[in-house]
Amino acid sequence: MEHPILKAKTARTVKFYFEDKELEALEGETIAAALIANGIDVFGESEHGRPRGFFCAIGKCSSCLMVVDGEPNVRVCITLVKEGMRVQRQLGRSDVA
Amino acid sequence: MMKTQLLVVGGGPAGLCGAIEASRYGVETLIVDEGVELGGQLVKQTHKFFGHEGFFASVRGFEIARRLKNQLNHHVKVMLQTTVVGIYEDVVVLYNREKDRTFEVQADYILLATGASERFIQFENNHLPGVYGAGAVQTLMNQFMVLPGKRFLMVGSGNIGLIVSYQLLQAGAEVAAIVEIADRVGGYDVHLRKIKRFGVPVLLRHTIKKALGEEKVTGAVVVQVDEKFRPIGGTEREFAVDVICIAAGLTPSVELAAMANVKIEYVPELGGFVPYRDQNMRTNVENIFIAGDLAGIEEATTAMIEGRIAGLTIAQSVVGVDVSKEIEALQNELVEFRSGPFSEKVRKGLSRFFPQRTVEFSRQPQIDKGPVGKLRPIIECYENIPCNPCQTSCPAGAIEVPGNINSLPRIDYEKCTGCGICVSKCPGLAIFMVQENVEPGFDLVVIPYEMVPLPEKDERVIALDREGKEVCEAQVVKVLRFPDMTNLIYLKVPAGYSERVRNFRTLKRGNVLVCRCEEVTLEEVERAIELGFTDYEELRRYLRVGMGMCGGRTCRSTVLSILSQKLGKSPGELLKGRFRPPVMPVKFESILRGETNED
Numbered sequence: 001m002e003h004p005i006l007k008a009k010t011a012r013t014v015k016f017y018f019e020d021k022e023l024e025a026l027e028g029e030t031i032a033a034a035l036i037a038n039g040i041d042v043f044g045e046s047e048h049g050r051p052r053g054f055f056c057a058i059g060k061c062s063s064c065l066m067v068v069d070g071e072p073n074v075r076v077c078i079t080l081v082k083e084g085m086r087v088q089r090q091l092g093r094s095d096v097a
Numbered sequence: 098m099m100k101t102q103l104l105v106v107g108g109g110p111a112g113l114c115g116a117i118e119a120s121r122y123g124v125e126t127l128i129v130d131e132g133v134e135l136g137g138q139l140v141k142q143t144h145k146f147f148g149h150e151g152f153f154a155s156v157r158g159f160e161i162a163r164r165l166k167n168q169l170n171h172h173v174k175v176m177l178q179t180t181v182v183g184i185y186e187d188v189v190v191l192y193n194r195e196k197d198r199t200f201e202v203q204a205d206y207i208l209l210a211t212g213a214s215e216r217f218i219q220f221e222n223n224h225l226p227g228v229y230g231a232g233a234v235q236t237l238m239n240q241f242m243v244l245p246g247k248r249f250l251m252v253g254s255g256n257i258g259l260i261v262s263y264q265l266l267q268a269g270a271e272v273a274a275i276v277e278i279a280d281r282v283g284g285y286d287v288h289l290r291k292i293k294r295f296g297v298p299v300l301l302r303h304t305i306k307k308a309l310g311e312e313k314v315t316g317a318v319v320v321q322v323d324e325k326f327r328p329i330g331g332t333e334r335e336f337a338v339d340v341i342c343i344a345a346g347l348t349p350s351v352e353l354a355a356m357a358n359v360k361i362e363y364v365p366e367l368g369g370f371v372p373y374r375d376q377n378m379r380t381n382v383e384n385i386f387i388a389g390d391l392a393g394i395e396e397a398t399t400a401m402i403e404g405r406i407a408g409l410t411i412a413q414s415v416v417g418v419d420v421s422k423e424i425e426a427l428q429n430e431l432v433e434f435r436s437g438p439f440s441e442k443v444r445k446g447l448s449r450f451f452p453q454r455t456v457e458f459s460r461q462p463q464i465d466k467g468p469v470g471k472l473r474p475i476i477e478c479y480e481n482i483p484c485n486p487c488q489t490s491c492p493a494g495a496i497e498v499p500g501n502i503n504s505l506p507r508i509d510y511e512k513c514t515g516c517g518i519c520v521s522k523c524p525g526l527a528i529f530m531v532q533e534n535v536e537p538g539f540d541l542v543v544i545p546y547e548m549v550p551l552p553e554k555d556e557r558v559i560a561l562d563r564e565g566k567e568v569c570e571a572q573v574v575k576v577l578r579f580p581d582m583t584n585l586i587y588l589k590v591p592a593g594y595s596e597r598v599r600n601f602r603t604l605k606r607g608n609v610l611v612c613r614c615e616e617v618t619l620e621e622v623e624r625a626i627e628l629g630f631t632d633y634e635e636l637r638r639y640l641r642v643g644m645g646m647c648g649g650r651t652c653r654s655t656v657l658s659i660l661s662q663k664l665g666k667s668p669g670e671l672l673k674g675r676f677r678p679p680v681m682p683v684k685f686e687s688i689l690r691g692e693t694n695e696d
Contacts, residue, residue: 004549033241053226057233060214
């Protein structure tokens with residue numbers, strides 16, 4: 001995006017997967033920012049089936065928990081996206097072992 | 098087990114400044130921060146800071162973060178993506194996400210600068226994706242340059258709500274409205290004016306009742322409230338928005354302080370539960386210090402000063418140097434920064450811990466509007482906020498903020514040269530310039546502008562007033578660019594309008610096409626006609642309008658009718674341009690086949 005104050009990011013692009021769909025991200029982006037950039041803002045479902053987004057983006061609210069490379073409860077707003085990473089919506093407290 | 102003389106928890110403005118001061122005296126320091134880069138919330142602050150030169154006034158937040166990082170020396174180690182998970186009597190436990198392991202640290206001193214978290218408020222469907230803290234939206238758009246939506250509703254009009262609204266406009270988003278439950282705006286008047294002149298509505302005594310949507314936010318219901326903040330039935334209004342931003346204040350992150358046996362007190366004026374500390378930022382636990390928002394919700398400049406005081410006090414204990422003079426000077430800075438009316442709450446809160454002093458300042462605004470006809474600044478700064486870059490940036494010494502930075506600025510129009518530097522430097526974008534009768538029938542207005550695209554010289558624009566309402570047409574006569582991105586736009590307006598015009602919008606309609614094949618816009622056609630291309634053939638050669646695959650069948654009549662309107666001639670009077678073969682493109686191959694295969 002064109003911005004009056006900030007310079008456009010020029011980082012290398014990396015590929016990652018959201019629910020088996022291949023997406024692009026910029027190196028240095030958090031997973032949350034990469035998902036938002038791809039138009040995805042529903043990050044999971046609460047235990048009671050409510051769709052869940054995130055609230056604070058700085059690692060405090062813990063609403064952004066997702067399953068990353070098979071591991072549940074990853075705070076994606078402060079975790080950097082990496083090449084080949086597999087990101088999935090977390091359902092409830094997640095049953096992934 | 099790692100050992101360090103000082104452990105700083107949180108690498109934001111307070112923590113960084115603490116580390117800078119302590120390490121300056123050789124204290125071995127470890128900074129631990131959860132984020133992916135140092136700087137805390139400074140990295141997403143794209144606005145210029147208030148204050149004075151000693152503390153980065155008129156410098157943008159992300160730039161302050163960069164400068165602070167550069168001040169760290171070799172005594173400082175940094176661990177990012179690392180959370181302090183617990184403070185025990187004999188050890189501090191860290192968890193590093195990259196290495197996915199815990200570490201144990203023993204520290205002689207700990208400076209807690211853990212900051213604050215955003216308040217969540219209660220309304221129906223507040224769980225829906227699309228409900229964000231205002232700070233979260235700021236992180237996404239300014240640190241990572243992604244927008245979580247197109248149309249935003251801002252709930253809360255404190256400085257964060259106002260600043261983020263303005264920054265949303267800068268990022269190209271739409272702000273449907275700002276709602277404020279109180280009967281007055283919470284933040285600075287200068288921040289309010291910045292968004293009002295773009296026409297963003299501010300609804301006082303309103304709050305959000307409900308988020309609309311199933312899977313994510315598709316709208317919001319806003320309701321008026323009575324004097325006890327109870328919703329008034331029948332006043333509900335719906336806004337079609339895809340993001341609801343909550344700017345309802347911050348709460349200090351006291352967890353670590355509490356588990357380290359620091360006394361936690363409830364001081365609503367400081368943001369709720371806050372740790373006890375003295376004037377040197379020392380808590381009731383001898384070797385534990387705090388600074389920044391954790392010590393009371395305020396802003397980044399005071400956080401930096403508190404961090405420095407803590408760092409120096411720790412250096413004094415560790416190294417045995419006497420830095421009491423430096424500490425005292427910084428304490429006096431805090432007194433000055435907190436003397437204004439906006440710090441009344443903070444002063445009241447802090448007086449629970451130690452007595453508060455204030456300094457006197459002038460509340461006398463500039464009354465003289467200067468000599469009519471001279472190019473001169475008009476300073477629209479009416480609140481006593483601690484800030485003086487107008488004074489320090491003026492090369493002619495024409496602006497004075499008398500006594501201390503809380504006073505209102507005064508200008509000596511005799512000395513002023515009309516250079517415009519103060520207009521660009523003012524962090525509140527509250528200085529404009531005017532000049533009456535620059536030419537017969539016209540005045541000049543100079544506007545500080547931080548949006549894209551920048552208008553071009555000679556461009557015609559629609560002038561807006563302080564409320565964002567259209568008042569007249571205007572012409573851009575000069576664009577003065579500044580390296581810090583607050584550019585000045587010189588507008589020629591009809592005589593008498595220089596007092597009213599404070600903003601403009603461009604007439605650019607980038608997506609209105611006339612010629613579909615060659616993608617020529619209405620604006621390009623109109624501009625070309627204004628430049629003197631007044632017949633169809635000329636326009637065709639200049640813009641390629643009508644030269645595409647359709648051969649002008651779609652656009653020729655449109656161009657002729659625009660010409661007719663612009664020139665005030667009937668279409669019959671205009672030259673309609675030549676018609677040449679081929680009427681539709683024919684391949685050379687087909688023509689050759691026609692030439693050679695005679696049948």
